[in-house]
Amino acid sequence: MSNNNNNKALYLTDYNANDKPWDDHRGECDDVGGLYAAAADFERYAVRMADCSCLLRFGWSNNAETGETRLRLREAIFCRVRNCPVCQWRRSLMWQARFYQSLPKIVEVYPSARWVFLTLTIRNCEISELGSTLNAMNIAFKKMTKRKEFKPVLGWIRTVEVTRGKDGSAHPHFHTLMMVSPSWFKRDYVKHSRWISIWQECLRVSYEPNVDIRPVKTKKFDEERFESITTALQGVVAETLKYAVKPSDMTKDSSWFLELTRQTFKRRFVATGGILKNVLKLEEESDADLALADNVPDGEADDGSRLAFAWESTERHYKRSPKQDKQSENK
Numbered sequence: 608m609s610n611n612n613n614n615k616a617l618y619l620t621d622y623n624a625n626d627k628p629w630d631d632h633r634g635e636c637d638d639v640g641g642l643y644a645a646a647a648d649f650e651r652y653a654v655r656m657a658d659c660s661c662l663l664r665f666g667w668s669n670n671a672e673t674g675e676t677r678l679r680l681r682e683a684i685f686c687r688v689r690n691c692p693v694c695q696w697r698r699s700l701m702w703q704a705r706f707y708q709s710l711p712k713i714v715e716v717y718p719s720a721r722w723v724f725l726t727l728t729i730r731n732c733e734i735s736e737l738g739s740t741l742n743a744m745n746i747a748f749k750k751m752t753k754r755k756e757f758k759p760v761l762g763w764i765r766t767v768e769v770t771r772g773k774d775g776s777a778h779p780h781f782h783t784l785m786m787v788s789p790s791w792f793k794r795d796y797v798k799h800s801r802w803i804s805i806w807q808e809c810l811r812v813s814y815e816p817n818v819d820i821r822p823v824k825t826k827k828f829d830e831e832r833f834e835s836i837t838t839a840l841q842g843v844v845a846e847t848l849k850y851a852v853k854p855s856d857m858t859k860d861s862s863w864f865l866e867l868t869r870q871t872f873k874r875r876f877v878a879t880g881g882i883l884k885n886v887l888k889l890e891e892e893s894d895a896d897l898a899l900a901d902n903v904p905d906g907e908a909d910d911g912s913r914l915a916f917a918w919e920s921t922e923r924h925y926k927r928s929p930k931q932d933k934q935s936e937n938k
């Protein structure tokens with residue numbers, strides 16, 4: 608929909624159908640906030656989540672090259688509760704954007720490096736054992752990084768995901784994106800079965816844990832190498848830097864989810880190492896960072912307009928709220 612005929616547009620999705628994820632995630636935020644509201648020890652999370660991204664201010668952006676005009680989010684305020692579905696979605700987009708921003712430089716310095724996606728699991732545990740299980744996994748991972756088989760790893764990003772087992776157990780696992788020296792595939796090649804034993808030894812368990820190791824297929828060096836690496840990495844980067852807990856798992860079983868919240872209190876779910884140590888800038892997370900997370904405003908002019916959309920819980924939609932429009936202070 609264009610700038611000029613928006614009189615009838617009521618909802619954010621009438622302006623831009625691509626903004627539907629806002630309605631979806633903000634709706635999930637209400638659902639998860641509702642679970643916290645019903646638990647005395649987490650009411651404060653519910654209060655913060657109720658205020659999360661209640662008002663979004665978008666600006667019209669003009670792409671000089673294509674002549675296309677579209678709304679881009681410019682301002683919002685976020686709650687930063689760890690399991691807030693909106694915040695974890697924005698954080699995931701922000702981290703992905705930062706990763707891709709750093710990538711050209713990394714590829715320039717390490718043109719022959721390759722990428723490997725490693726998933727490390729452990730047997731499901733009781734949800735009440737999640738904290739101690741994650742401790743054990745962290746120790747095991749640290750041990751693994753010191754093994755000689757890990758030597759060709761130049762840098763890595765590791766995230767935690769916890770899914771809910773059908774029986775109400777917890778399934779914590781690590782997603783690890785590793786940038787490796789080309790020798791990883793030649794003289795340092797380690798078979799999948801060997802990775803299972805290594806992870807088993809590091810975990811000090813008596814069974815063979817599931818380990819999945821997947822090289823990312825990138826083309827041989829050519830002038831489009833950077834493009835091809837970015838394309839090839841898209842799937843694994845999204846998989847590594849996604850949510851830690853699926854919102855549908857949060858709402859499936861409230862006692863499971865509340866116990867998960869207790870078990871993961873103040874725990875870091877993202878770790879980075881080697882030359883990828885600072886690519887995500889984990890400490891930097893302002894409202895603007897989260898708001899602009901998926902913006903690629905290169906060559907796009909911000910005209911300073913600010914159209915407000917307010918969250919309507921009962922309708923589960925962001926609705927146009929002209930009263931709260933304003934002009935950008937920067938303009």
Ligand SMILES: [Zn+2]
Nearest residue numbers: 659686691694
């Ligand atoms: Zn939030």
